[in-house]
Amino acid sequence: KNQVEQSPQSLIILEGKNCTLQCNYTVSPFSNLRWYKQDTGRGPVSLTIMTFSENTKSNGRYTATLDADTKQSSLHITASQLSDSASYICVVRVRDNYGQNFVFGPGTRLSVLP
Amino acid sequence: DAGVIQSPRHEVTEMGQEVTLRCKPISGHDYLFWYRQTMMRGLELLIYFNNNVPIDDSGMPEDRFSAKMPNASFSTLKIQPSEPRDSAVYFCASSSSRQGQTDTQYFGPGTRLTVL
Numbered sequence: 696k697n698q699v700e701q702s703p704q705s706l707i708i709l710e711g712k713n714c715t716l717q718c719n720y721t722v723s724p725f726s727n728l729r730w731y732k733q734d735t736g737r738g739p740v741s742l743t744i745m746t747f748s749e750n751t752k753s754n755g756r757y758t759a760t761l762d763a764d765t766k767q768s769s770l771h772i773t774a775s776q777l778s779d780s781a782s783y784i785c786v787v788r789v790r791d792n793y794g795q796n797f798v799f800g801p802g803t804r805l806s807v808l809p
Numbered sequence: 810d811a812g813v814i815q816s817p818r819h820e821v822t823e824m825g826q827e828v829t830l831r832c833k834p835i836s837g838h839d840y841l842f843w844y845r846q847t848m849m850r851g852l853e854l855l856i857y858f859n860n861n862v863p864i865d866d867s868g869m870p871e872d873r874f875s876a877k878m879p880n881a882s883f884s885t886l887k888i889q890p891s892e893p894r895d896s897a898v899y900f901c902a903s904s905s906s907r908q909g910q911t912d913t914q915y916f917g918p919g920t921r922l923t924v925l
Contacts, residue, residue, distance in 0.1 A: 738917055741915075
């Protein structure tokens with residue numbers, strides 16, 4: 696069964712600290728993996744998209760890694776800011792004929808405190 | 810670009826009433842998606858369209874849900890009759906196939922539906 700798991704479920708850190716969010720997946724065949732940031736009361740916003748051949752991708756203070764062998768991804772946030780408080784959702788795309796089959800993780804709720 | 814536009818932003822209705830949610834995708838995008846998000850189940854894909862044609866509606870919970878896309882700039886999601894368990898945030902998203910498998914989905918602000 697195609698599944699995406701994320702850990703931790705929630706995380707609280709102090710402003711300026713770094714943190715790492717985890718995503719494990721059992722999706723096959725794999726197309727790509729995405730990280731979304733969702734602020735409270737708003738729609739998700741794409742942070743990174745990684746294909747099988749990419750093992751790291753950055754978007755400002757956000758750096759995503761992908762290990763296709765172990766089927767694990769991480770999202771590292773550097774020098775956290777209050778505005779980083781949000782839910783972070785890992786999404787894996789299944790490679791199929793239609794190309795629009797996505798498996799969503801439950802998300803990690805990050806709170807950055809001053 | 811105004812992004813994906815959804816209306817209404819909030820909807821409160823009574824059980825048994827018909828509810829219609831509306832979406833205007835980003836101009837030029839050929840894919841449109843309807844999602845539902847709840848605390849218990851997270852984000853779920855309900856249905857998606859390609860060039861106004863429904864491609865996969867396997868995520869639609871039951872016959873009470875229906876979606877249409879009469880043209881490239883407008884889509885509706887209808888619930889009739891509505892039930893309290895339909896209470897959720899409904900998102901519309903659009904993307905362009907020109908980016909291939911790495912196309913980015915752009916989400917609207919969502920419609921928060923409460924069925925009493």
